Amino acid sequence: MCPLHTFSSVARSHNFAASAVSRRHQFLIRSLGGVRGSASSRRMAAGVTNLSSLGLEADAGSILKRITPPLDSGLHKGQAGKIAVIGGCREYTGAPYFAAISALKIGADLSHVFCTKDAAPVIKSYSPELIVHPVLEESYSIREDEKASVSSLVVAEVKKWMERFDCLVVGPGLGRDAFLMDCISEIMRHARQSNIPIVVDGDGLFLVTNNLGLIAGYSLAVLTPNVNEYKRLVEKVLGRNADDQDAAEQLLSLSRSVGGATILRKGNADLISDGETVSVVSAFGSPRRCGGQGDILSGSVAVFSSWARQQISEHSERLNFSSSNPMVLGCIAGSALLRKAASLAFAENKRATLTTDIIESLGASLEEICPAK
Numbered sequence: 319m320c321p322l323h324t325f326s327s328v329a330r331s332h333n334f335a336a337s338a339v340s341r342r343h344q345f346l347i348r349s350l351g352g353v354r355g356s357a358s359s360r361r362m363a364a365g366v367t368n369l370s371s372l373g374l375e376a377d378a379g380s381i382l383k384r385i386t387p388p389l390d391s392g393l394h395k396g397q398a399g400k401i402a403v404i405g406g407c408r409e410y411t412g413a414p415y416f417a418a419i420s421a422l423k424i425g426a427d428l429s430h431v432f433c434t435k436d437a438a439p440v441i442k443s444y445s446p447e448l449i450v451h452p453v454l455e456e457s458y459s460i461r462e463d464e465k466a467s468v469s470s471l472v473v474a475e476v477k478k479w480m481e482r483f484d485c486l487v488v489g490p491g492l493g494r495d496a497f498l499m500d501c502i503s504e505i506m507r508h509a510r511q512s513n514i515p516i517v518v519d520g521d522g523l524f525l526v527t528n529n530l531g532l533i534a535g536y537s538l539a540v541l542t543p544n545v546n547e548y549k550r551l552v553e554k555v556l557g558r559n560a561d562d563q564d565a566a567e568q569l570l571s572l573s574r575s576v577g578g579a580t581i582l583r584k585g586n587a588d589l590i591s592d593g594e595t596v597s598v599v600s601a602f603g604s605p606r607r608c609g610g611q612g613d614i615l616s617g618s619v620a621v622f623s624s625w626a627r628q629q630i631s632e633h634s635e636r637l638n639f640s641s642s643n644p645m646v647l648g649c650i651a652g653s654a655l656l657r658k659a660a661s662l663a664f665a666e667n668k669r670a671t672l673t674t675d676i677i678e679s680l681g682a683s684l685e686e687i688c689p690a691k
């Protein structure tokens with residue numbers, strides 16, 4: 319287990335130690351955009367009463383420490399996690415790379431990428447660490463009369479690996495080709511039948527928003543929408559606009575409406591709900607909004623939720639968390655670690671901070687909270 323004093327020093331420097339009440343208060347002020355005495359702050363005050371009873375700011379440092387497994391010479395390759403990212407097409411090769419390499423940097427043993435044939439050599443060239451499968455096809459590369467047979471082949475190629483994975487990340491850099499979307503739907507149905515957790519991000523959210531049945535009622539699904547993706551999801555599911563005034567209540571109701579899939583709403587503060595609880599991670603990260611940070615998050619959530627699942631199955635009696643849902647714990651851990659890594663990378667690189675710099679800070683960030691030895 320990680321020594322407690324390590325957590326205390328991290329907590330001091332990264333705001334984990336602020337009292338729960340003050341953090342809740344700060345979050346609500348930020349998320350609801352209140353100005354003292356204004357109408358919006360009065361609405362906010364009403365929200366505080368409702369939301370504080372749900373429990374907001376997560377004790378992310380403690381969760382990170384308790385779900386991260388110790389390094390143990392008795393373990394063999396694969397036991398610390400096998401993750402697969404399904405994404406990467408002609409346009410986007412960075413996003414699946416960011417998600418897959420982040421999973422490895424955090425501590426997973428194996429990270430696979432299933433992408434289109436065009437994207438595969440590019441992704442392989444970024445890193446020899448990733449196992450890259452050039453199996454996906456887009457409409458432009460196949461004839462109409464081939465579609466049925468190619469679709470069966472694509473799905474079969476992914477299915478034969480599926481049972482080995484602890485978690486899939488569906489969507490980073492996937493694109494929105496209609497043929498590809500149909501194949502991915504089939505792959506997701508199969509993953510669900512096999513009880514494999516799925517983190518849905520990027521274009522996977524475009525697919526799911528238009529096919530809610532893919533994740534509805536699946537408690538091992540996590541959706542990680544950014545501001546645009548959340549807006550589309552809320553409009554589709556609740557028939558309303560995304561709400562910043564009652565953000566936590568709306569998220570709770572959104573998650574309930576999709577049958578308890580966990581949703582991580584990304585933004586200034588990250589909000590997480592599985593329809594039972596709402597948690598917030600609001601520790602300051604970085605003011606740089608370079609593309610790719612959401613991809614780091616999706617790869618991280620895949621690893622941490624797999625670890626949380628394992629810890630809960632082995633030691634549920636001594637894990638006294640606010641939520642017993644491993645997908646929620648994985649979201650909290652992933653969000654907190656990303657923010658810490660972004661803050662370290664920004665301290666060093668300032669305006670030049672890029673996603674690759676944040677990835678390079680993941681190891682040191684986790685080490686401060688949970689040392690390897």
Ligand SMILES: NC(=O)C1=CN([C@@H]2O[C@H](COP(=O)(O)OP(=O)(O)OC[C@H]3O[C@@H](n4cnc5c(N)ncnc54)[C@H](OP(=O)(O)O)[C@@H]3O)[C@@H](O)[C@H]2O)[C@@H](O)CC1
Nearest residue numbers: 410411412413490491492493494520521546547609610613
């Ligand atoms: N280095 C990389 O490889 C990175 C790659 N990335 C990858 O990029 C993909 C899109 O993710 P994103 O975050 O740009 O989507 P988002 O903010 O909803 O859209 C912004 C605007 O663009 C538009 N739009 C998007 N896709 C479209 C499409 N296929 N065809 C048409 N329009 C499209 C969208 O329009 P709308 O959705 O409203 O119709 C909105 O106006 C996703 O795969 C992600 O993983 C990122 O992870 C960053 C690093």
Ligand SMILES: Nc1ncnc2c1ncn2[C@@H]1O[C@H](COP(=O)(O)OP(=O)(O)OP(=O)(O)O)[C@@H](O)[C@H]1O
Nearest residue numbers: 544545584585586588603608609610611612613615
């Ligand atoms: N305004 C903000 N202030 C502080 N942190 C933010 C802000 N917006 C997003 N973040 C952080 O950046 C992370 C990525 O969120 P973002 O909204 O950039 O995702 P994304 O658009 O999906 O990213 P990507 O470019 O990888 O697709 C979130 O977990 C959140 O912690």
Ligand SMILES: [Mg+2]
Nearest residue numbers: 520544612613
């Ligand atoms: Mg994204």
